[in-house]
Amino acid sequence: MIVIAIVIGCIIGALIGINAPVIPYTYSTFLAIAVVAALDSVFGGITSVLKKNFDLTIFISGFFCNSILSIALTYLGQKLNIDIYLAALVVFVGRMFTNLTIIRRHYIEKWTEKKKENTKAMKE
Helix, strand or coil: CHHHHHHHHHHHHHHHHHHCCCCCHHHHHHHHHHHHHHHHHHHHHHHHHHCCCCCHHHHHHHHHHHHHHHHHHHHHHHHHCCCCHHHHHHHHHHHHHHHHHHHHHHHHHHHHHHHHHHHHHHHC
């Protein structure tokens, strides 16, 4: 079911991307940091689903609050002529790698358990 949702999301994203106008260079930093913040929230959501403590309200609020805060930091940094968005980028990417590690470990442990069960069943 999740695979179908991912495939449909990729197709919709590709169709929107093909037909979307080009974003001006002046806004590219804002969009990039917002996308990274949103991806961080998505990886955090997947991690919480695997840990069985997912809450939709927390996910949605985190998704929008992280994106808005990162855009605001980027805007403030541009006004002060300081690259503050790099700090947000480091934090979000660090959290993404942490969440990806948790997701990877979960599926490796699941695969290892299944492999042990199959070898045990074959011996019997």
